[in-house]
Amino acid sequence: MILNEESIRRIKEKAAKYPRRKSAILPAITVAYRQVGHLNDDIYREISRIINIPYVEIAEAATFYTLFPKKPVGKYLIQVCHNISCALMGADSLVTYLEEKLSVRKGETTDDGLFTLISVECLGSCSTAPMMQINQDYYENLTRERVDQIIDDLKAKA
Amino acid sequence: MKFYSPVITNASEAAANQKLHLFRYVEDPDQYRVDTYEAHGGYRAWKKTLTAMKPDEVIEEVKKSGLRGRGGAGFPTGMKWGFVPKSSPKPRYLCCNADESEPGTCKDRVLMERDPHGVIEGMAIAAYAIGCHIMFCYIRGEFNHCIERMEAAVQEAYKRGHLGRNIHGSGYDLDMVVHSGGGAYICGEETALLNSLEGERGMSRIRPPFPAVEGLYACPTIVNNVESLAAVPHIIANGADWYRSLGTEKSAGTKLFSLSGHVNRPGNYEVELGFSLKKLIYDPAYGNGILGGKRLKGVIPGGASTPFLTEDMIDVALDYEALTGAGSMLGSGAVIVFHEETCVVWVILKLIHFFRHESCGKCTPCREGTGWLEQIIERIEAGQGQPGDIEKIEDVCGNILGRTICPLGDAAVMPIQSAVKHWREEWQYHIEHKKCLVKTEFPFG
Numbered sequence: 001m002i003l004n005e006e007s008i009r010r011i012k013e014k015a016a017k018y019p020r021r022k023s024a025i026l027p028a029i030t031v032a033y034r035q036v037g038h039l040n041d042d043i044y045r046e047i048s049r050i051i052n053i054p055y056v057e058i059a060e061a062a063t064f065y066t067l068f069p070k071k072p073v074g075k076y077l078i079q080v081c082h083n084i085s086c087a088l089m090g091a092d093s094l095v096t097y098l099e100e101k102l103s104v105r106k107g108e109t110t111d112d113g114l115f116t117l118i119s120v121e122c123l124g125s126c127s128t129a130p131m132m133q134i135n136q137d138y139y140e141n142l143t144r145e146r147v148d149q150i151i152d153d154l155k156a157k158a
Numbered sequence: 159m160k161f162y163s164p165v166i167t168n169a170s171e172a173a174a175n176q177k178l179h180l181f182r183y184v185e186d187p188d189q190y191r192v193d194t195y196e197a198h199g200g201y202r203a204w205k206k207t208l209t210a211m212k213p214d215e216v217i218e219e220v221k222k223s224g225l226r227g228r229g230g231a232g233f234p235t236g237m238k239w240g241f242v243p244k245s246s247p248k249p250r251y252l253c254c255n256a257d258e259s260e261p262g263t264c265k266d267r268v269l270m271e272r273d274p275h276g277v278i279e280g281m282a283i284a285a286y287a288i289g290c291h292i293m294f295c296y297i298r299g300e301f302n303h304c305i306e307r308m309e310a311a312v313q314e315a316y317k318r319g320h321l322g323r324n325i326h327g328s329g330y331d332l333d334m335v336v337h338s339g340g341g342a343y344i345c346g347e348e349t350a351l352l353n354s355l356e357g358e359r360g361m362s363r364i365r366p367p368f369p370a371v372e373g374l375y376a377c378p379t380i381v382n383n384v385e386s387l388a389a390v391p392h393i394i395a396n397g398a399d400w401y402r403s404l405g406t407e408k409s410a411g412t413k414l415f416s417l418s419g420h421v422n423r424p425g426n427y428e429v430e431l432g433f434s435l436k437k438l439i440y441d442p443a444y445g446n447g448i449l450g451g452k453r454l455k456g457v458i459p460g461g462a463s464t465p466f467l468t469e470d471m472i473d474v475a476l477d478y479e480a481l482t483g484a485g486s487m488l489g490s491g492a493v494i495v496f497h498e499e500t501c502v503v504w505v506i507l508k509l510i511h512f513f514r515h516e517s518c519g520k521c522t523p524c525r526e527g528t529g530w531l532e533q534i535i536e537r538i539e540a541g542q543g544q545p546g547d548i549e550k551i552e553d554v555c556g557n558i559l560g561r562t563i564c565p566l567g568d569a570a571v572m573p574i575q576s577a578v579k580h581w582r583e584e585w586q587y588h589i590e591h592k593k594c595l596v597k598t599e600f601p602f603g
Contacts, residue, residue, distance in 0.1 A: 022356060024357065026355075064340070065341055068340065084508045121259075122512065126494070127165050127417060136303075
């Protein structure tokens with residue numbers, strides 16, 4: 001089993017709130033993603049058993065949504081918003097700065113498995129640009145100093 | 159909790175100006191707690207609704223107020239509620255559309271983070287008006303902090319008896335579910351949102367039937383934006399005439415504007431509809447002018463899917479009619495500003511990349527067309543544009559516009575068409591000289 005007891009409990013708890021069981025698919029894959037950090041076929045099969053929905057329907061829905069990586073990523077997934085408001089405020093140079101700082105290219109994971117760097121579409125933080133999301137947290141109004149601090153803190157924590 | 163967003167708001171102005179109401183308490187760090195919300199008059203409108211109003215009276219009041227949808231389309235909210243068939247034996251559903259993802263838009267997020275009970279109260283009143291007993295709040299999955307805030311607020315609302323069984327002794331039952339999305343822009347389109355909520359891929363549905371007749375689980379369903387719903391308690395508490403007196407004759411009320419891009423003071427500002435765009439950009443209380451004292455080049459006034467305004471067009475009122483008259487749209491109220499050192503081809507490439515990525519793929523013109531547009535615009539930006547590319551762009555745009563079942567296709571096309579119209583010479587220069595007419599280098603920090 002990949003999903004732990006807590007995740008299974010939370011999936012069941014969420015599923016019970018909906019008038020129809022199939023609505024629990026997105027909440028269930030969200031819980032699984034939060035625990036594992038990515039999704040795959042084995043996880044879809046486990047969810048299928050937990051909420052009693054055919055595997056293919058779980059996979060069908062999950063593969064539509066880009067929020068959930070379908071392959072393992074680093075401990076910290078860095079998502080830089082590259083859309084227009086952030087781009088006007090330097091998102092492209094933020095990505096370059098992070099590439100240099102972490103010695104990876106966009107889409108790659110650092111050798112120590114700590115950081116995966118990607119850029120994504122608008123994260124709804126347009127008036128506090130540029131910004132990035134690391135795992136579930138937003139970091140806004142970024143400057144070089146702030147980025148250095150954030151990365152150093154995460155490294156120290158790891 | 160460690161959040162909220164560091165975004166600038168005009169809450170102090172809203173606290174001093176009785177006309178502004180959505181942002182009055184958003185700088186109060188305790189406003190998210192039910193005690194503080196109630197101390198500020200919260201849930202009185204909900205109690206008034208339950209004890210003194212019939213569902214039809216609520217709908218009439220909202221109709222009379224002139225409130226129009228704040229998510230982008232601007233459809234009259236009360237009229238939408240009135241489309242729910244009275245005779246249907248099926249359950250009815252309300253969905254709050256909190257999938258905020260139109261580039262430039264970051265206003266609903268502030269309401270959910272800082273004043274979540276205002277959203278819940280508005281949803282509850284709307285649910286009562288249409289006879290709904292289970293309501294959903296569909297929040298984009300990235301907004302973890304909003305989801306946590308809303309879930310905690312829902313728990314508080316149950317404990318206080320604002321949600322649950324026999325609410326405040328009225329005999330009315332109402333449950334609320336906070337639903338977290340999967341990072342798809344298309345799910346902000348109401349029929350795609352409903353598919354997503356049903357556990358399907360988030361693809362749009364053909365209308366009719368409209369959701370008010372056949373929506374969630376093929377039952378009558380109303381989908382309203384966060385900001386529209388957050389205005390409802392104020393309309394019920396202060397009356398439709400009060401709301402109607404705000405803004406302009408046809409665009410009643412206040413609106414949240416998310417100001418972003420090359421301004422000195424980006425932020426979220428609540429103003430009456432009809433407010434001057436120029437003032438929003440230049441007044442020290444709002445945008446405080448263009449970064450570095452540079453000259454303004456263009457504005458996207460209503461989110462990434464609305465046509466551009468040029469420098470000579472910004473003396474315009476921010477309301478539904480005036481912006482339509484100027485050839486654009488109020489949209490979601492996301493005002494994106496860029497200055498003279500911004501290549502318009504570069505701007506459009508950012509936008510079309512977004513729409514290509516977010517097209518759900520159901521309609522061929524949108525699925526294929528956005529891809530073609532991205533390829534053509536990418537090669538122009540890379541200095542490999544060919545003679546005839548501008549005409550090709552116009553041709554593809556013309557074959558997407560109006561030919562898709564949801565507005566995403568139109569949304570992708572409209573800014574491109576306007577950018578070609580306003581800055582055609584710049585596109586030509588880019589193709590001929592294989593480079594930008596102006597430098598486009600934006601360092602950060």
